[in-house]
Amino acid sequence: xxxxxxQPTDPGPGPGNPxxxxxxxxxxxxxxxxxxASSAAVIAGVLLAFSSFGFVLWGVLTALAYTVxxxxxSTRIEGGRKAKDRLVTxxxxxxxxxxxxxxxxxxxxxxxxxxxxxxxxxxxxxMNGVLPGMDAGGAYHAxxxxxxxxxxxxLISVPVGVMTAVYLVExxxxxxxxxxxxxxxxxxxxxxxxxxxxxxxxxxxxxxxxATNGAAGAISLAVLMIPVVVRSGEEMLRLVPQxxxxxxxxxxxxxxxxxxKVVLPTSAxxxxxxxxxxIARVIGETAPLILTAGSSAxxxxxxxxxxxxxxxxxxxxxxxxxxxxxxxxxxxxxALTLILVxxxxxxxxxxxxxxxxxxxx
Amino acid sequence: xxxxxxxxxxxxxKGRRRIGDVVFAGLARGSGLLILVILAGVAAFLxxxxxxxxxxxxxxxITDRSWDANVRENPAFGVGSLAFGTVxxxxxxxxxxxxxxxxxxxxxxxxxxxxxxxLLGYLVDLLAAIPSVVYGLWGIGxxxxxLVPVYExxxxxxxxxxxxxxxxxxxxxxxxxxxxxLAVMILPIITAMSRDVFHQVPQGHREAALAMGATRWEMIxxxxxxxxxxxxxxxxMLGMGRALGETMAVAMILSPSLAISWxxxxxxxxxxxxxxxxxxxxxxxxxxxxxxxxxxxxxxITLVVNMGARYIVARGNKES
Numbered sequence: 001x002x003x004x005x006x007q008p009t010d011p012g013p014g015p016g017n018p019x020x021x022x023x024x025x026x027x028x029x030x031x032x033x034x035x036x037a038s039s040a041a042v043i044a045g046v047l048l049a050f051s052s053f054g055f056v057l058w059g060v061l062t063a064l065a066y067t068v069x070x071x072x073x074s075t076r077i078e079g080g081r082k083a084k085d086r087l088v089t090x091x092x093x094x095x096x097x098x099x100x101x102x103x104x105x106x107x108x109x110x111x112x113x114x115x116x117x118x119x120x121x122x123x124x125x126x127m128n129g130v131l132p133g134m135d136a137g138g139a140y141h142a143x144x145x146x147x148x149x150x151x152x153x154x155l156i157s158v159p160v161g162v163m164t165a166v167y168l169v170e171x172x173x174x175x176x177x178x179x180x181x182x183x184x185x186x187x188x189x190x191x192x193x194x195x196x197x198x199x200x201x202x203x204x205x206x207x208x209x210x211a212t213n214g215a216a217g218a219i220s221l222a223v224l225m226i227p228v229v230v231r232s233g234e235e236m237l238r239l240v241p242q243x244x245x246x247x248x249x250x251x252x253x254x255x256x257x258x259x260x261k262v263v264l265p266t267s268a269x270x271x272x273x274x275x276x277x278x279i280a281r282v283i284g285e286t287a288p289l290i291l292t293a294g295s296s297a298x299x300x301x302x303x304x305x306x307x308x309x310x311x312x313x314x315x316x317x318x319x320x321x322x323x324x325x326x327x328x329x330x331x332x333x334x335a336l337t338l339i340l341v342x343x344x345x346x347x348x349x350x351x352x353x354x355x356x357x358x359x360x361x
Numbered sequence: 362x363x364x365x366x367x368x369x370x371x372x373x374x375k376g377r378r379r380i381g382d383v384v385f386a387g388l389a390r391g392s393g394l395l396i397l398v399i400l401a402g403v404a405a406f407l408x409x410x411x412x413x414x415x416x417x418x419x420x421x422x423i424t425d426r427s428w429d430a431n432v433r434e435n436p437a438f439g440v441g442s443l444a445f446g447t448v449x450x451x452x453x454x455x456x457x458x459x460x461x462x463x464x465x466x467x468x469x470x471x472x473x474x475x476x477x478x479x480l481l482g483y484l485v486d487l488l489a490a491i492p493s494v495v496y497g498l499w500g501i502g503x504x505x506x507x508l509v510p511v512y513e514x515x516x517x518x519x520x521x522x523x524x525x526x527x528x529x530x531x532x533x534x535x536x537x538x539x540x541x542x543l544a545v546m547i548l549p550i551i552t553a554m555s556r557d558v559f560h561q562v563p564q565g566h567r568e569a570a571l572a573m574g575a576t577r578w579e580m581i582x583x584x585x586x587x588x589x590x591x592x593x594x595x596x597x598m599l600g601m602g603r604a605l606g607e608t609m610a611v612a613m614i615l616s617p618s619l620a621i622s623w624x625x626x627x628x629x630x631x632x633x634x635x636x637x638x639x640x641x642x643x644x645x646x647x648x649x650x651x652x653x654x655x656x657x658x659x660x661x662i663t664l665v666v667n668m669g670a671r672y673i674v675a676r677g678n679k680e681s
Contacts, residue, residue, distance in 0.1 A: 085576035095464025102545040109503045163392035180393045189667035191606020193634045197656035198403040201410035256385030284492020287608035313494040335495045
């Protein structure tokens with residue numbers, strides 16, 4: 001163990017008295033930020049002087065310079081153990097920065113490329129009658145499809161998901177409970193394309209080959225959405241204090257009335273949050289919809305059981321597959337629309353969760 | 362959970378159960394059973410629809426590398442090369458994402474300023490909120506062009522390693538690019554699982570290490586990492602399950618192909634999920650059935666990986 005190196009009674013190999021050795025040798029608190037700022041500034045200056053400034057290069061060199069100098073200084077002044085600690089600290093900060101890069105980059109490129117075509121016209125017209133290469137057309141039919149398909153998927157999965165959560169928390173016990181919880185977890189891991197293939201297989205049996213419609217897409221999304229609703233619902237129902245249930249039982253209220261009148265209303269905010277996060281998750285699903293709802297619809301279709309239905313994610317994909325410059329512009333604008341919808345759901349969910357959550361004791 | 366089993370609640374008098382209770386309990390139980398039915402149904406319907414093509418297949422389905430399935434008779438197809446591409450892409454993603462995800466989790470739990478920690482964790486969660494098709498668009502429209510010079514540099518300087526042998530693809534639409542995008546997508550999953558388990562490390566363990574004079578890193582190495590091992594492994598496996606089944610990013614970045622190649626800088630590999638998405642619109646004859654068979658393989662692989670991950674996580678929770 002290297003933990004027992006500093007023993008005050010041992011004079012040690014170093015010069016001077018042990019008290020000084022204990023206190024001496026630590027870099028000041030302002031050292032890391034000061035070093036980071038100065039190395040960033042110096043490297044920016046050098047790069048600008050050679051007129052080869054690039055943000056990636058700048059970031060990489062700054063991180064490298066900071067790490068090397070900090071570890072070297074720390075080894076000299078503080079000793080090996082502290083130096084290792086500083087190295088790991090630098091690496092951990094670097095990891096987080098590394099994770100933020102793609103987030104910022106995705107949002108930035110989508111915003112930058114999508115704004116060109118993101119306007120009222122794009123949001124209000126479909127692709128009906130738009131020939132390849134024509135500078136026209138929009139995503140209205142895809143927005144309609146996304147609303148209809150996601151809406152039906154929500155209608156299917158919310159009752160099933162919430163009731164399963166009620167069953168797991170209020171009724172189930174023993175092996176049955178453990179089995180369902182385990183398989184709900186497993187179900188969260190089903191690849192989305194497999195959920196799509198499942199509905200394709202089911203639809204072939206029911207309606208014969210080649211039947212694609214919005215309802216099929218909604219069912220495949222529901223398969224992906226149910227486990228998410230169950231997991232979040234389960235957590236929320238567990239947060240309801242046991243006292244509330246007991247108070248209700250003590251008044252002679254039957255169990256099912258207790259659940260519908262006490263437990264579910266108490267956890268309503270949490271359940272809503274979970275459901276909105278689940279919607280945010282499936283609204284961007286693409287693969288199952290390509291298989292089930294088709295990828296070539298161009299006109300506005302509100303009818304879930306009648307023919308192909310476009311949706312925003314599939315719209316992005318099919319435009320990219322066409323590959324022209326106009327197609328890419330449409331894809332970016334649709335991506336911006338989709339991200340705005342998802343982010344809106346995400347933030348609303350967090351707001352509801354924060355504002356209306358039952359106060360835990 | 363024993364707190365919710367409510368042992369203190371008096372059962373209704375025997376003999377007369379209220380009708381509402383019976384109906385409601387039945388509905389709840391039915392929903393629970395429906396989950397099991399759906400999962401069984403996924404497996405059953407895939408098998409039923411995959412069977413015709415598997416029975417008629419003239420090639421070895423597991424090892425063959427061709428895909429001549431869009432015919433009316435004597436199809437010959439196999440998932441050999443696709444399975445290889447799937448595992449390779451997932452392995453790249455896992456190798457890139459796991460160390461970074463552990464670093465992020467450590468940062469959020471132990472390094473970030475207390476007040477900011479929740480906000481920063483939320484930012485990482487935002488990575489999971491971005492739809493996969495947007496990642497695909499970003500990968501093909503932004504990342505790939507940026508990576509072309511990097512790949513050329515890799516091929517020039519590290520070309521003696523077979524993985525990086527040149528000449529590098531001029532469009533950078535290769536399995537390595539797909540792996541990088543997949544790594545970004547699974548980052549929040551691994552981070553979330555690691556964070557959860559790091560939060561559970563008993564305060565006593567950490568304080569004991571610090572009291573012995575350990576630095577923060579030594580505290581993490583001695584108290585946190587041994588405790589969190591199962592959570593990290595489970596999280597990594599969950600991330601791998603996601604990477605194995607991820608479709609859109611791969612389908613948009615890689616072009617249709619059936620080659621097996623260890624070369625990360627050249628196009629040629631394709632994954633099962635990407636193959637299904639790309640081939641489905643053109644499938645005729647035995648084609649759809651064959652793609653369903655490929656999906657069945659994917660389903661089986663991810664099922665095993667996910668069950669393994671859940672088992673490891675559950676076992677870790679029990680030990681602690």
